[in-house]
Amino acid sequence: MNAVVISRSSQSSEVGQAGDNSLMAFDVERVRKDFPIFDQKVHGRPLIYLDSGASAQKPQQVIDAMSTAYETYYANVHRGVHVMSQRSTEAYESAREKIAKFLNTNNSNEIVLTGSATEAINLVAYSYGRKFLKAGDEIILSHMEHHANIVPWQLLRDDVGVVLKIAPILDDGSLDLEAFEALLGSKTKLVAMTHISNALGTVVPIKQVINKVHEHGALVLVDGCQATPHSAVDVQALGADFYVFAPHKVYGPTGIGVLYGREDLLNTMPPWQGGGDMIASVTFDKTTFQKAPLRFEAGTPAIVETIGLGAAIDYVSALGMENIAAHEQGLLHYATERLNAIEGLTIIGTAPDKAAIISFIMDCAHPHDIGTIVDQMGVALRTGHHCAQPVMDRFGLSATARVSFGLYNTRQDIDTLIDAIGAVKEFLG
Ligand SMILES: *Cc1c(COP(=O)(O)O)cnc(C)c1O
Numbered sequence: 001m002n003a004v005v006i007s008r009s010s011q012s013s014e015v016g017q018a019g020d021n022s023l024m025a026f027d028v029e030r031v032r033k034d035f036p037i038f039d040q041k042v043h044g045r046p047l048i049y050l051d052s053g054a055s056a057q058k059p060q061q062v063i064d065a066m067s068t069a070y071e072t073y074y075a076n077v078h079r080g081v082h083v084m085s086q087r088s089t090e091a092y093e094s095a096r097e098k099i100a101k102f103l104n105t106n107n108s109n110e111i112v113l114t115g116s117a118t119e120a121i122n123l124v125a126y127s128y129g130r131k132f133l134k135a136g137d138e139i140i141l142s143h144m145e146h147h148a149n150i151v152p153w154q155l156l157r158d159d160v161g162v163v164l165k166i167a168p169i170l171d172d173g174s175l176d177l178e179a180f181e182a183l184l185g186s187k188t189k190l191v192a193m194t195h196i197s198n199a200l201g202t203v204v205p206i207k208q209v210i211n212k213v214h215e216h217g218a219l220v221l222v223d224g225c226q227a228t229p230h231s232a233v234d235v236q237a238l239g240a241d242f243y244v245f246a247p248h249k250v251y252g253p254t255g256i257g258v259l260y261g262r263e264d265l266l267n268t269m270p271p272w273q274g275g276g277d278m279i280a281s282v283t284f285d286k287t288t289f290q291k292a293p294l295r296f297e298a299g300t301p302a303i304v305e306t307i308g309l310g311a312a313i314d315y316v317s318a319l320g321m322e323n324i325a326a327h328e329q330g331l332l333h334y335a336t337e338r339l340n341a342i343e344g345l346t347i348i349g350t351a352p353d354k355a356a357i358i359s360f361i362m363d364c365a366h367p368h369d370i371g372t373i374v375d376q377m378g379v380a381l382r383t384g385h386h387c388a389q390p391v392m393d394r395f396g397l398s399a400t401a402r403v404s405f406g407l408y409n410t411r412q413d414i415d416t417l418i419d420a421i422g423a424v425k426e427f428l429g
Contacts, residue, residue, distance in 0.1 A: 026323040032408045034059040034315075045378030048413045048420075053198055053357050053404025054382050056229060056251045058312075065311035066253065069304045077303055078277055092303050095310030096293075102313045103243060103260050104234040110266065112259040112293040113301055117225050117246035118148040120259035121192070123296060124221055124242050125152035126272040128265075129190075135161030137189040142167045142175055142204070144197040144391040149223045153192060163187070169394065173200040173349035181212055188218045195227035199388040199402070200349025201332075201357030203227075210239050219265075225249055229406070230328055230355040232321035235260050251406075252312035253305040259296075266292030273298040316407070324407045328356035331405045335414045342421060344429070348400050356405035359386075362421075364429040367399040373427055374420035381417075 032038055037057045038047055049057060069091060075084035077092045093108070100108040114120045133139075139153050139162050157164055165188075167180040175193075191213045195206045206227075210220045221242035227233055228245040235243050243260040247253060261269075271278055271289055275298035280288040289295045316324060335358055339345055344363035362370060371383035382402045385392045392398060403417065 026319065026327045028327060028408065028410050031319065032410075034061065035408050036060055036063070038408070042378045042380075043376055046416075048377075048379040048416050050379060050381045050403040050405065050409065050413065050417060052229065052249070052406030052409075053226060053386075053402065055248045055254070056406050057408065058251055058253070058308075059315050061315050062252060062308050062311045066304050066308040069307045074304065076300055088303060091307050091310070092301070095306045095313075098310045098313045099258055102228075102233075102317065103245075103258075104236055105260065107263055109292055110260055110263050112261060112266065112296045113306055114257040114259055114296070115255065115302070116257040117223070117244050118152075118257065120244040120257045121148055121221065121223065122152045123259055123272055124244075124261075125156045127269040127296070128219075129153075129156040129162070130160060131268075131270055133160060133162050133189055136163065136187060138163045138165055138183075138185070138187040140165045140167055140180070140183050140188060140191045140193075142180075142193050143169045143394055144173070144175075144200060144202060144388060145192070145194055146198055146223060146225065147387045147389070148225075149192050149194060149221075150390070162189075166390075167193070169202075169391070170351075172351050173197065173202045173391075174351040174353075175202070175204050175209070177205070177208070180209070184212060184216045184218070186216070188213070188216050190219050190221065192221040192223070194223040194225075195233075196224075196230065196355045196357075197349070197388070197391070198226045198357065198404075199386040199391050199400070200351070200359055201354040201404075202349055202351040203353040203355055205353075206240075207238050214239065226355060226357065231325050241265060247305070247309040247312065250309075250312055251315060252309035253302075256302045256305045256309060258309075261292070263292060266296070269296075271295050271298070275299045277301070319407065327407060328405050328409075331409055331411070331414065332356040332358070334411055335403065335405075335417070338414060338418050339421075342418070342425075344425070345421070348395055348397065356409075357402065358404075359400040359402045361397065361400055362424065365424050367401040369428060370401045370421070370424050373424045374417070377416065377420040377423060379417055379420045 035057050073087035075088045077089040096108045096111050099111045143166055165183045168176045170176050196203050213220045219241040222240045224243050225246040229250045245258050247256050278295050278298040280290055346361050348359040367383035384399050
């Protein structure tokens, strides 16, 4: 095992130690060597992974950071005086600081670690929603939300009687800003909106949205699950009240989620789960709670996964989010051009500002058939409603095929995709 790790790290890029990003050209071939999953064939062909929007592959640096934690300093955090517990706690809390920096807050008390991005949104709906919102208060969502940013608010509606309003989108998949503004009023208390649509790739002008919402004295929760992998995010510059992301989509592990919340706001919110770690003191009569973030982190956390996320953040930060974004924009434009040239293929979501996500349909094939056929050629793409049924309905569709790019994708990947789509046409056209 050790030998494998050593030989791999000797051939992998030294992104963990890279110095000046701006001078370092983005070398995708070098970067790909960091991802062991690409060392194999599927159906006898190289793996063309175009499903990073659902979950991204992991670089060796993340896998190694997690193995090293288990192999050399693993223990439970926050409770022990012994050396392993202290080392684990140090690594765990230092990962929290990296997450804070990644979102550009210098206050790691604003970083709450949850079990998933979905859980982070549920946390706000339960804790903030049930304490501060009442019947008749309005929450605005957009028409292109992921189910994770719809259903928690519906549960809140059914519990306390808040009213959900839906901001429409235009035919190209952009947010209809005018219609959105018209929904804002004195009853608006919260806007929960995606930063980038996972189904369409639309980049929402979220800063503009936040400014408008704040003029009305309401709060904004941003679903940043698709923004954090594709662009640098600065919660201070945005002025977001809450910002949520999914570590497994940023080349980190599954099993954790991140909620950024303004510290003053978090400390007004009651715990939503009780247990160890979140208390200051417990008697059978009365329990007092820690401040944020620990008050929202009942129970043993995902220690090693959090350390893995810290390594993932080191990894993308060393490459430079701007460099990653520029590389992916190149892929987006090339793929859009090539897909548009295919007769009988229609791209769904053509907003001027998009991230590297492309949904499409074909006249000759159901999305599921597209997915099955291209898989035979080693191409992994996603088909279905992408956990965003309302936006599929908006376009009169039940499903699309979706390609979503990561930092390791290449133009050759797109060429293979185009060949594979050619095979779909031959087969079914
Ligand atoms: C993936 C995703 C989520 C949910 O993330 P989980 O990891 O499944 O909790 C929410 N919103 C968007 C936009 C997503 O892409």
